Every structure is written in structure tokens, then in C-alpha cells.
Amino acid sequence: MPLLTTRNLVARYGDFQALFGVDIDLGEAETIAIIGANGAGKTTLMRSIAGVLRNQADAVRFDGAEIGALPADEIMALGVAMVPEGRKLFPSLSVEENLLIGTYGRKQSGHWTLETVCDLFPILRERRHNPGTALSGGQQQMVAIGRALMSNPRVLLCDEISLGLAPVVIKDIYKAVPAIKAAGASIIVVEQDIAQALAVADRVYCMMEGRVTLSGTPDSLSREAIHNAYFGAHQ
């Protein structure tokens, strides 16, 4: 049985419907990628799973429990942590405090501590007393990932972690993924960079206009099929 599933997940912002019945599965120790163009509903899907947007209780299941209607803080306490789009560091908090706040709602001992997060991203040890927002974009992204890891989550949701970063920095950040998997987290990455997504994921879902248009393992998907699912050409 998958660790986390969505079934017929629907989301709206007022009159605007953003998701039209999305079904995805995330297995234990699996990494999946959600790809799609701007406005495909990827971030809405992440926000729905994380509880920022509330849904029908049975639309999202985690470890057998219905969590679709729970608020974000309760979902986080169960072990689903999110790296939000745009990093969203707390400007009033130092780097170290930003990391520490990640454990507020879930004190789960495990691989990730202040020490091991700083081993993963050594630059953070140097900058620990700086304000979080004084860092470069890539370093801020490292803080945002570290902050989510501090709770030793069972599922890590990464929303557009490469957005606005230089390719060399993106590489640095994705180098952390094997260590995160090794520590036992299942991962969902939302990614616009298709090559990056195919490289990191065990399975890929492609979304368009609020629906899943294609899914499968990276080897099973041809470039053409992805192109069609991405842009909506004839299938």
C-alpha cells in the first residue's frame, strides 16, 4: 500500500478550479516528480497535500489515515514536511533559528539534527548567525530544505526548489537528494526542469491544466510523450 495517495483531489480558488480530480501515489522510500508548465496545478497540489488548502478528508491519505481535511500544522506533525515555493524563510530569524523552528510541531528524533543538516550543507554552519534573508538564493534554498528536514519527516514535499537559481547551484542542491532518501524520507519534487526531474525521480507525473496527463517511470516515457503531455499537443 502506498505511503501517501491522493484520490479525486479537487481544489478551487473561489470560482477558479485549479485541480480536477488528481490521483497520485507515493510509495515508501520512493521519489516522484511532478512536472508541468506554469499554471498546471503543481503548487496547488503541493499546498493541498500539506494542508495549506483544505480538501475532502478522503482526498488525501497518509499512512492509511484520511488527512485531506486537516490543517497544515497537524499534517506536519504527522510527518509530512514542505519546502514551500519561494523558500519563505522567516526574515526575523537567523539561519540557525530558521532551522530550529522546523522542529516546532514535530520533535522526532532521527538522522536529521542541526549538526547533520549543517554536514549536508556546510555553508549553513558558517552562516548560522546571519539573518536567513541575508543569504544568496541557493543558500536560502538550503536553509528551507534543512528547515523541513529538521522534523525528520516521512514525506518531504519540495516545491520548485530550483526556481530562479543558477544551474551550478541547482546541481549542488540536488546532490543532497540521495542523502535525504538514505535517511528514510519519501520525496515529491515539483520541478519545471524536465531533465532534472527525470534524473532524480523513480516515477514522474506530468500535469496540465489541473489534471494528470501522463505518468510512468523515466525510462518508459519518450521525449515526445512528455512533450505532448506538457503542452497538450495531439496524443
Add this chain to the structure above:
Amino acid sequence: MIWVDTILQGILLGGLYALFAAGLSLVFGIMRLVNLAHGDLIVMGAYLILLLVTLLGLSPFLAALIAMPVMFLLGWALQKFLLNRTLGDDILPPLLVTFGLSIALQNALLETFSADSQRLPTDALTTASLQMGPISLGVMPLLTFASAVAVILGLNQLFYRTELGRAFRATSDDPVTAGLMGIKPANIFATATGIALVIVTIAALYLGLRANFDPNIGPARLIYAFEAVIIGGLGSLWGTLAGGIIIGVAQTLGAAINPEWQILSGHIAFLLVLLVRPRGLFPRAHD
């Protein structure tokens, strides 16, 4: 020498105003909520202490200690069940609701305790004074000032050394992302108002020991508190202490020249600071 004495008395009086203001500053700093009932809550705290003193025969200090957890729960519930519902993008609802609360509190106090002015019983210690050369300082004002410094030190420790303080600052920055960290903003806000009402209780204790109070003096305490917060810069706790001291010194200096000028000179000092530093003395870098 008389001037030194006057200024020292003013600084000590500033401690009382800082106590009036600290709770207001805390609540504004965390949730951008201006509580117009703050002065009336101080007066209510004074009546609660008086009630405990008369009913149980306690000393005012012991009574204040008992009143603190009661006021904390009251503040927690007030925020959780009433004020949280008014928070949002529009700043008008919290102003209207706390304005209404202010009037309701004044009338409830009037109905319960009558318009007679009251004060908390003082003993030998609270009326004693220390002679330092030619200057004599009352024990009570010294205690008030020391309490104000202790409250602000304590709040700073809470804000910058504890997990709750981190949660306060994170929620103040971004409540939605705070939720992703497992923080419930509604509970954080309720805790903040609870702590503010504990400080209100301390302010009420010294208000009641120092002078008479009746159900109608709340709004004037609110004005002093406001002025101290704004002089100091919104959200800065040490600034709030500085603001209280500036008003206190201005008032005692004004009173030394002409007793009729006491209140007015405090307000004038506030306007002068606002003219020179519109964002206060120690404004926060980002808002």
C-alpha cells in the same frame, strides 16, 4: 539639585508608563493588533487585585501573583474566541471590536464596583523612601521601575532565547509558512495576549498602589501606553521603555514648572518626538 531630583522621579514614573505599554507593544509586535481596551484591562486588573485583597485579606503583591494566571487565561480566551476572528487584511475590525470592548468593560466595572475611586492598601514598605544624599527616592517608584526593566528583559529573553519566542517571531513574519512548521497561529496569538495580560496585571498592581483608580481612567492609561510605544518605535521593547521614560520625565519637568502642565507636557514631548522621528526612536528594520 532639585532638577536632578525631578528628572530622577520622572525616569521612575517612566517605568510605570513602560509597564502600561509593554503589553500593548507585545501584542502589536506579534499580530499588528491595536488593542483599544488595553487601558481598561489594566483598570480591570487593579479591581481584580483589590477584590482578592479585600476578600482574602492578602497583601497586594500576593494578590497580584494570584491574579496573574487568571488574567493569562482571560487574555488567552479573549484572543482565541473574540479577537482572532477580527484579524485579517482589514485593520478596521480589531479597532472597532476593541473600542466596543473598552466601553463594555468600563460599564461593567462601573456597575460592579461603582464610580467611587479606590486604591490598594499600602504598608510601611510601600510608603518608605531611600535617602541618597540630598535626593530621596520612594521605594515604590524604584520597585515599579525595576519591575518594568525586569518585564522588558524577560520579554526579550522570551523572544530571543526560547522556542516560543521563535514561534512568536515566525508567526509575526508569515502565519501561513509558520503553519507548515507545525505552529498554530491562532494559539500563538492567544498565548501572546495571555502574556500581555500578565504584564497588565503587574502594571495594575503599581497603578493601584501609587494612586486612586476608578472605572473611567482606562482610556487615559491607554494614551500614555500608546505614546510610549510610538516614541520607542512600533514593536521595539527597549524602545517602549525609553518612550515611557521620555513621557515620565516630560511630565515631572512640566509639573515642576507648573502643576497644571504635567499631563500636557507629556503629550507635547510625544508630538515633538513624532515631528523629529516619525517612526519612533528605534523602528524595526522591516514592517
